[in-house]
Amino acid sequence: MSSPLGKEIDRFEARLKVTGRAMYAADNNVAGLAYGYLVTSTIGLGTVTTMDTAAAASAPGVLAVYTPFNPLKLFAYGGDQNDESTPPLQDVDVRYHGQVIGLVVAETFEQARDAASLVTVGYDAKPPAASFPAALPNAAPIKNSPTAGVLAPGVASIADAIAASPVTVTATYTTAAQNHNPMEPHATVAVWTGDHLTLYTATQGTPLVVSRMSKTLGMDAAKIHVLNPFQGGAFGCKWGNWAHTPLTAAAARALGRPVKTVLTREQLFTVVGHRAFSSQVVTLGATTDGTVNALKHDGVSSRSASASFQENAGNISLNTYASPNIEINRKTVTLDSPATTIMRAPSDATGSFALESALDELALKLGMDPLTVRQKNNATVAPTSKKSFSSKHLDECYRIGAETFGWSRRNPVPGSVVDGDWLVGMGMGTAFFSAGRGAASIKIRLRADGTAVVSGTGSDSGTGQATVYCIVGADSLGIPVKRVVADFGDSAAPVNANAGGSASTASNGTAVQVTADAVKAELLKVANEHPPFQGKNPVYERGFVKADGVSMSFGSLLTSLNMAEVEATATSPKNPDTTHQFMSFGAHFVEVRVHRRTREPRVSRVVSVLDAGRIVNAKAARNQIMGGVIMGIGAALLEDMRLEPTGRIANANLAGYLVPVNADIPELDVRFLDIPDPLISPLGARGIGELGIVGVAGAVANAVFNATGKRVRDLPITCERLQD
Numbered sequence: 039m040s041s042p043l044g045k046e047i048d049r050f051e052a053r054l055k056v057t058g059r060a061m062y063a064a065d066n067n068v069a070g071l072a073y074g075y076l077v078t079s080t081i082g083l084g085t086v087t088t089m090d091t092a093a094a095a096s097a098p099g100v101l102a103v104y105t106p107f108n109p110l111k112l113f114a115y116g117g118d119q120n121d122e123s124t125p126p127l128q129d130v131d132v133r134y135h136g137q138v139i140g141l142v143v144a145e146t147f148e149q150a151r152d153a154a155s156l157v158t159v160g161y162d163a164k165p166p167a168a169s170f171p172a173a174l175p176n177a178a179p180i181k182n183s184p185t186a187g188v189l190a191p192g193v194a195s196i197a198d199a200i201a202a203s204p205v206t207v208t209a210t211y212t213t214a215a216q217n218h219n220p221m222e223p224h225a226t227v228a229v230w231t232g233d234h235l236t237l238y239t240a241t242q243g244t245p246l247v248v249s250r251m252s253k254t255l256g257m258d259a260a261k262i263h264v265l266n267p268f269q270g271g272a273f274g275c276k277w278g279n280w281a282h283t284p285l286t287a288a289a290a291r292a293l294g295r296p297v298k299t300v301l302t303r304e305q306l307f308t309v310v311g312h313r314a315f316s317s318q319v320v321t322l323g324a325t326t327d328g329t330v331n332a333l334k335h336d337g338v339s340s341r342s343a344s345a346s347f348q349e350n351a352g353n354i355s356l357n358t359y360a361s362p363n364i365e366i367n368r369k370t371v372t373l374d375s376p377a378t379t380i381m382r383a384p385s386d387a388t389g390s391f392a393l394e395s396a397l398d399e400l401a402l403k404l405g406m407d408p409l410t411v412r413q414k415n416n417a418t419v420a421p422t423s424k425k426s427f428s429s430k431h432l433d434e435c436y437r438i439g440a441e442t443f444g445w446s447r448r449n450p451v452p453g454s455v456v457d458g459d460w461l462v463g464m465g466m467g468t469a470f471f472s473a474g475r476g477a478a479s480i481k482i483r484l485r486a487d488g489t490a491v492v493s494g495t496g497s498d499s500g501t502g503q504a505t506v507y508c509i510v511g512a513d514s515l516g517i518p519v520k521r522v523v524a525d526f527g528d529s530a531a532p533v534n535a536n537a538g539g540s541a542s543t544a545s546n547g548t549a550v551q552v553t554a555d556a557v558k559a560e561l562l563k564v565a566n567e568h569p570p571f572q573g574k575n576p577v578y579e580r581g582f583v584k585a586d587g588v589s590m591s592f593g594s595l596l597t598s599l600n601m602a603e604v605e606a607t608a609t610s611p612k613n614p615d616t617t618h619q620f621m622s623f624g625a626h627f628v629e630v631r632v633h634r635r636t637r638e639p640r641v642s643r644v645v646s647v648l649d650a651g652r653i654v655n656a657k658a659a660r661n662q663i664m665g666g667v668i669m670g671i672g673a674a675l676l677e678d679m680r681l682e683p684t685g686r687i688a689n690a691n692l693a694g695y696l697v698p699v700n701a702d703i704p705e706l707d708v709r710f711l712d713i714p715d716p717l718i719s720p721l722g723a724r725g726i727g728e729l730g731i732v733g734v735a736g737a738v739a740n741a742v743f744n745a746t747g748k749r750v751r752d753l754p755i756t757c758e759r760l761q762d
Contacts, residue, residue, distance in 0.1 A: 074299035075150035077140030082166030082468035082685020099149035105315035111290035121278025136308025166374035192364035199332035199363035203323025222270025245538025267527035274380035307690035311379030345377035354389035395734025443627035452747035463745025467733030469624035479532035488593030504657030514554030516580030540725025650722035666730020
């Protein structure tokens with residue numbers, strides 16, 4: 039049997055999902071279930087002075103109305119977890135428009151919703167800081183490390199390095215705030231059995247929920263059981279624990295019955311965070327042959343007064359392109375807005391737009407091909423840390439991508455290619471994202487029916503992570519994939535990597551390998567104690583136990599011994615290698631068409647070539663990159679979350695906030711080098727979940743310039759911004 043690693047494997051849960059049998063958080067219905075509905079603020083800053091809940095409390099089916107004046111006790115969170123700093127309803131302060139200020143619980147969802155509309159609120163309102171451009175002059179350096187970089191020996195400052203460069207470019211680039219908009223809304227179902235709590239909740243990691251809920255509910259973490267096997271998208275907004283989860287749990291405890299709370303689409307714009315606004319100034323200094331001598335990247339991002347998370351858009355310039363002189367400056371402005379939080383490729387998706395646009399502007403000033411400039415400045419070691427990359431084949435991504443895309447046919451003269459009513463342009467961008475391997479534990483059970491169960495807390499947010507369990511388990515045990523079952527999304531299982539940071543496969547896949555060895559050893563120990571292998575020191579080979587000419591499958595052996603299963607749990611440690619820089623790489627080549635009269639931009643072709651170590655499942659990996667590319671196109675052309683002066687989000691719905699649909703996306707050609715990285719782990723896989731979005735917006739912007747001759751430095755690139 040050949041190894042399943044790298045093959046096109048259908049996700050094991052696919053049939054469950056397409057037939058509607060996959061249970062998402064909101065699908066859980068238990069006896070005696072009540073329903074919660076959030077009441078949110080209608081001012082952007084101030085205090086709640088009064089809340090008249092009499093009409094709501096007397097409405098049909100209403101069980102309780104909780105407010106800051108009738109709160110559910112929650113303790114301080116403690117620590118930062120990419121969500122709000124303060125538990126809901128513990129004070130009367132309003133920090134942003136749409137903040138949770140109440141919870142109505144009723145017998146039905148409709149009754150709770152209708153009663154929530156009857157709550158009248160009095161405020162002492164203040165003018166919020168709700169304009170990112172207006173706040174820019176007040177940008178403040180982030181704490182601890184506001185500046186980072188490196189200078190060549192003898193160079194006194196980055197200013198001196200830029201001044202000594204024969205060719206320089208500098209420009210300001212801005213990006214709009216973006217919203218995650220997962221298909222599945224956030225939801226929590228809380229069920230108490232005595233003093234034990236079971237939570238069904240949408241999360242990127244069940245251990246994250248246990249940790250936060252034990253603190254804010256003031257209870258032993260061992261008494262909290264969190265279940266979340268299926269998740270309908272997250273992209274970062276389901277990493278933290280937002281207001282609805284502790285409120286639902288506390289309400290269920292107070293009422294003595296299960297409670298379910300599901301957020302509305304509008305609440306997904308306010309309650310659960312968003313990607314920050316950014317303004318970035320990139321300055322490049324180069325020699326006439328295109329060698330970058332100086333790189334200065336000043337990034338300012340928005341942050342919320344209600345949360346501690348902040349993006350550092352300039353970070354991508356630390357280790358992307360070779361330069362002896364690099365400086366990045368990190369600043370933030372604080373807005374009275376919903377929380378900023380992690381969103382796919384935080385910092386790097388935003389920062390790469392500015393960096394990749396600036397590289398193209400430098401190539402134009404030099405009269406060089408943009409691809410040639412990138413190839414010339416391809417770093418062989420990490421520019422600031424000076425560490426060798428564990429494995430890097432970006433040059434091959436450039437070469438294969440250019441050949442596949444037909445980059446050699448690119449006309450360097452902007453606006454010169456016309457196809458009927460369309461101006462046609464080509465652009466490219468480089469993809470970089472950090473790769474890591476964290477500690478992870480896995481349990482494997484070999485069962486008498488010949489199957490193996492791989493168990494862990496890991497959450498599958500549509501990435502195919504659970505199928506990775508099956509594929510790596512099958513490869514390690516030498517049995518068909520169809521005989522491996524994934525058991526995941528359960529906080530009672532061994533703790534492994536959460537779904538985030540592009541480290542799940544590298545961490546959890548390695549743990550599966552280690553545990554497979556452990557369970558094989560346990561099986562052989564049992565076999566050596568019983569006939570027909572007693573005292574013969576048997577060996578394990580591809581699902582069979584063998585010794586002295588006798589061979590039995592592990593299922594047959596367990597059946598003969600009247601044993602249901604043998605199991606083992608093992609842990610793979612965090613990658614101990616501190617001498618190498620671990621990153622994944624790629625190149626995106628994009629063709630854009632811009633209508634000559636309406637100036638509508640459309641992406642017509644994309645080729646992406648990625649170097650992400652070993653590819654475990656070619657089908658799921660390609661799907662991940664396609665998703666990232668699509669989100670990058672959305673950021674480049676469509677997505678624009680707009681804050682009104684009052685702090686209200688003007689387009690908190692999918693009618694006003696545009697996301698790409700099928701008609702916006704051409705066929706995407708995604709290819710992998712599939713070269714294992716032996717230094718990151720024995721599995722050799724690096725992260726891909728966030729890699730796909732990095733560099734896409736820059737590639738689109740560069741293609742738009744090649745098509746029209748108009749350089750747009752503010753995202754999204756709309757028809758209005760392309761007008762002459």
